[in-house]
Amino acid sequence: xxxxxxxxxxxxxxxxxxxxxxxxxxxxxxxxxxxxxxxxxxxxxxxxxxxxxxxxxxxxxxxxxxxxxxxxxxxxxxxxxxxxxxxxxxxxxxxxxxxxxxxxxxxxxxxxxxxxxxxxxxxxxxxxxxxxxxxxxxxxxxxxxxxxxxxxxxxxxxxxxxxxxxxxxxxxxxxxxxxxxxxxxxxxxxxxxxxxxxxxxxxxxxxxxxxxxxxxxxxxxxxxxxxxxxxxxxxxxxxxxxxxxxxxxxxxxxxxxxxxxxxxxxxxxxxxxxxxxxxxxxxxxxxxxxxxxxxxxxxxxxxxxxxxxxxxxxxxxxxxxxxxxxxxxxxxxxxxxxxxxxxxxxxxxxxxxx
Amino acid sequence: xxxxxxxxxxxxxxxxxxxxxxxxxxxxxxxxxxxxxxxxxxxxxxxxxxxxxxxxxxxxxxxxxxxxxxxxxxxxxxxxxxxxxxxxxxxxxxxxxxxxxxxxxxxxxxxxxxxxxxxxxxxxxxxxxxxxxxxxxxxxxxxxxxxxxxxxxxxxxxxxxxxxxxxxxxxxxxxxxxxxxxxxxxxxxxxxxxxxxxxxxxxxxxxxxxxxxxxxxxxxxxxxxxxxxxxxxxxxxxxxxxxxxxxxxxxxxxxxxxxxxxxxxxxxxxxxxxxxxxxxxxxxxxxxxxxxxxxxxxxxxxxxxxxxxxxxxxxxxxxxxxxxxxxxxxxxxxxxxxxxxxxxxxxxxxxxxx
DNA sequence: CTGAAAGCGCTAACAC
DNA sequence: GTGTTAGCGCTTTCAG
Numbered sequence: 001x002x003x004x005x006x007x008x009x010x011x012x013x014x015x016x017x018x019x020x021x022x023x024x025x026x027x028x029x030x031x032x033x034x035x036x037x038x039x040x041x042x043x044x045x046x047x048x049x050x051x052x053x054x055x056x057x058x059x060x061x062x063x064x065x066x067x068x069x070x071x072x073x074x075x076x077x078x079x080x081x082x083x084x085x086x087x088x089x090x091x092x093x094x095x096x097x098x099x100x101x102x103x104x105x106x107x108x109x110x111x112x113x114x115x116x117x118x119x120x121x122x123x124x125x126x127x128x129x130x131x132x133x134x135x136x137x138x139x140x141x142x143x144x145x146x147x148x149x150x151x152x153x154x155x156x157x158x159x160x161x162x163x164x165x166x167x168x169x170x171x172x173x174x175x176x177x178x179x180x181x182x183x184x185x186x187x188x189x190x191x192x193x194x195x196x197x198x199x200x201x202x203x204x205x206x207x208x209x210x211x212x213x214x215x216x217x218x219x220x221x222x223x224x225x226x227x228x229x230x231x232x233x234x235x236x237x238x239x240x241x242x243x244x245x246x247x248x249x250x251x252x253x254x255x256x257x258x259x260x261x262x263x264x265x266x267x268x269x270x271x272x273x274x275x276x277x278x279x280x281x282x283x284x285x286x287x288x289x290x291x292x293x294x295x296x297x298x299x300x301x302x303x304x305x306x307x308x309x310x311x312x313x314x315x316x317x318x319x320x321x322x323x324x325x326x327x328x329x330x331x332x333x334x335x336x337x338x339x340x341x342x343x344x345x346x347x348x349x350x351x352x353x354x
Numbered sequence: 355x356x357x358x359x360x361x362x363x364x365x366x367x368x369x370x371x372x373x374x375x376x377x378x379x380x381x382x383x384x385x386x387x388x389x390x391x392x393x394x395x396x397x398x399x400x401x402x403x404x405x406x407x408x409x410x411x412x413x414x415x416x417x418x419x420x421x422x423x424x425x426x427x428x429x430x431x432x433x434x435x436x437x438x439x440x441x442x443x444x445x446x447x448x449x450x451x452x453x454x455x456x457x458x459x460x461x462x463x464x465x466x467x468x469x470x471x472x473x474x475x476x477x478x479x480x481x482x483x484x485x486x487x488x489x490x491x492x493x494x495x496x497x498x499x500x501x502x503x504x505x506x507x508x509x510x511x512x513x514x515x516x517x518x519x520x521x522x523x524x525x526x527x528x529x530x531x532x533x534x535x536x537x538x539x540x541x542x543x544x545x546x547x548x549x550x551x552x553x554x555x556x557x558x559x560x561x562x563x564x565x566x567x568x569x570x571x572x573x574x575x576x577x578x579x580x581x582x583x584x585x586x587x588x589x590x591x592x593x594x595x596x597x598x599x600x601x602x603x604x605x606x607x608x609x610x611x612x613x614x615x616x617x618x619x620x621x622x623x624x625x626x627x628x629x630x631x632x633x634x635x636x637x638x639x640x641x642x643x644x645x646x647x648x649x650x651x652x653x654x655x656x657x658x659x660x661x662x663x664x665x666x667x668x669x670x671x672x673x674x675x676x677x678x679x680x681x682x683x684x685x686x687x688x689x690x691x692x693x694x695x696x697x698x699x700x701x702x703x704x705x706x707x708x
Numbered sequence: 709c710t711g712a713a714a715g716c717g718c719t720a721a722c723a724c
Numbered sequence: 725g726t727g728t729t730a731g732c733g734c735t736t737t738c739a740g
Contacts, residue, residue, distance in 0.1 A: 368732095368733055368734085369733065369734060369735090370733080370734095380733090380734075380735090381735080381736075381737095383734095384734065384735055384736080385735095385736095387734095387735095388735075412733080412734070413732085413733050413734070415732085415733080415734090416732070416733035416734040416735085417733080417734055417735075418734095419732090419733080419734075419735095420733085420734050420735045420736080421734085421735070421736095
């Protein structure tokens with residue numbers, strides 16, 4: 001017996017039990033289960049009673065065996081620690097529930113080999129398709145892994161023509177953030193992040209550039225390059241900015257991500273620069289890890305739950321359509337979240353258990 | 355065809371295909387798959403070649419159908435947003451992988467009804483057992499749900515005698531935190547959190563009390579009650595403390611949780627009280643959401659990954675032992691993490707994707 | 709050591 | 725409308 005094994009439960013009732021109890025055949029039981037319309041009301045009720053009484057639950061393995069169908073999709077997540085992906089998972093789960101699909105979560109932990117392991121695991125046996133938020137630079141893995149009958153929808157990456165994918169409009173998000181600052185009278189904008197970090201960051205910057213350009217010279221734009229978009233990157237930039245003479249500082253900064261923005265705020269405050277009085281700062285992510293910042297941050301919500309829902313949608317239609325399927329890309333609109341107005345969490349009251 | 359459906363893949367090779375290709379019977383193929391020792395080396399190699407060639411993968415549904423075994427356990431998590439639980443999940447996953455068990459993650463989102471839904475979902479069909487980090491006050495649900503052949507291991511709660519469970523030693527954690535402060539010369543300790551919040555908090559307080567008692571009058575202890583252990587609770591306390599005359603302030607505070615401690619630090623600093631110069635503060639959790647605090651926090655690591663591993667261990671033995679099983683409780687020792695020395699994450703480089 | 713054959717529990721034709 | 729029946733792909737006796 002494998003260490004992981006378990007008897008499916010000695011005497012669990014089967015269709016046959018239900019059938020004899022209801023004095024019908026197994027076929028009829030199967031029909032009330034799957035196509036109740038075909039069964040006369042009277043017998044149906046009898047069967048339903050015979051189902052409820054002993055708490056009959058159809059054996060999914062048997063059903064899968066005969067139908068070749070699974071009601072489960074997998075979601076291989078680049079990094080579950082990032083609240084954006086958790087939001088996506090939640091959205092996928094909620095939508096999936098509504099249409100009778102389970103969601104199997106797997107955490108790649110930002111590691112290509114872990115991701116590959118899960119792809120194989122899920123792909124070969126468990127699921128009828130998968131969502132993947134791929135670890136950076138692993139698109140080829142996905143391509144290679146895919147096969148007829150193993151659909152993959154890519155999340156948060158533009159995967160070119162040969163995958164369905166759902167992304168968020170980072171250009172628009174950057175634009176929204178910059179507009180927010182411009183509308184509040186800021187005229188010396190900066191973008192903190194540097195363009196080489198990741199495509200999404202580059203897109204956010206493009207949006208900022210557009211907003212500034214539309215301001216028709218009313219505002220300038222400076223780029224503050226950083227190595228990454230973590231807290232320390234922000235702190236480093238903040239120190240550098242504080243060291244400048246006040247006139248040489250920007251008065252509004254679009255941070256490429258919340259953590260970076262958070263670091264910026266921390267450093268500026270420590271150095272005695274007022275936020276947002278002297279410099280207003282926006283983030284990007286609505287990252288839970290930044291919710292606890294002392295100075296609440298204006299940020300851009302990437303609508304993770306919506307992303308998740310659409311990803312499942314795409315996956316299910318790809319599965320349904322089969323070979324004739326044509327890949328679609330859906331792009332989700334982000335939304336600006338003014339400081340302190342985080343969207344409500346789907347969860348109940350927080351708990352001090354951790 | 356159900357929306358979630360998928361043909362299992364038209365012409366995937368079966369044991370029969372492999373058997374004919376290797377010129378043996380299906381029984382032999384099955385043997386090389388499951389009990390290779392029984393098969394003559396020569397035939398085994400022939401069969402193995404016939405398996406590899408067309409990329410044969412055994413159909414799990416069929417196997418489950420005949421054996422009644424599943425290689426999957428579920429983990430119903432109170433709140434995946436809390437990095438402690440994510441650590442537990444990671445530990446469970448890693449250990450499970452090593453012994454050939456998959457981990458199905460489900461997020462209760464702190465909601466009793468969601469949790470109940472997943473219990474039913476997983477319990478009835480998918481898994482051979484489950485880990486549950488229960489939403490507060492739902493132990494009865496668990497009890498009621500359980501049945502022969504549906505093992506449940508409770509995580510992070512003391513579930514009394516009728517469950518296996520794994521918890522962390524909160525009393526010891528509180529003790530460690532208090533000792534840390536005492537050893538650094540603090541003599542007017544306080545515990546921020548209040549005892550009524552949750553059993554775990556109460557236990558942490560007990561540990562603090564013990565440490566202070568052991569100091570034999572060298573230190574006093576004050577309790578700073580709060581409604582919860584979130585950032586705002588900490589801020590509120592911080593403001594209150596800063597308002598006192600300096601001599602009336604504690605010089606060391608054990609926070610009941612990292613977020614609370616973080617709020618404390620923020621408020622004290624804002625009010626001009628030096629941390630840790632005037633007041634040293636410890637947290638509890640090693641919560642990722644507090645890693646970005648401007649002042650790094652000494653905290654207590656609850657060893658989530660270890661918890662996860664042991665939980666899976668317990669579950670698998672409960673499954674194996676069957677009816678004769680006697681419930682066990684395992685308690686994990688926490689570890690003090692001096693400020694800024696967070697344990698290394700299992701993950702690779704962070705990504706700016708979110 | 710290997711082959712033959714009997715199901716696991718369910719669904720889907722196809723009869724009636 | 726309902727009953728009968730033939731498998732889905734695999735494992736596992738039981739003979740040989």
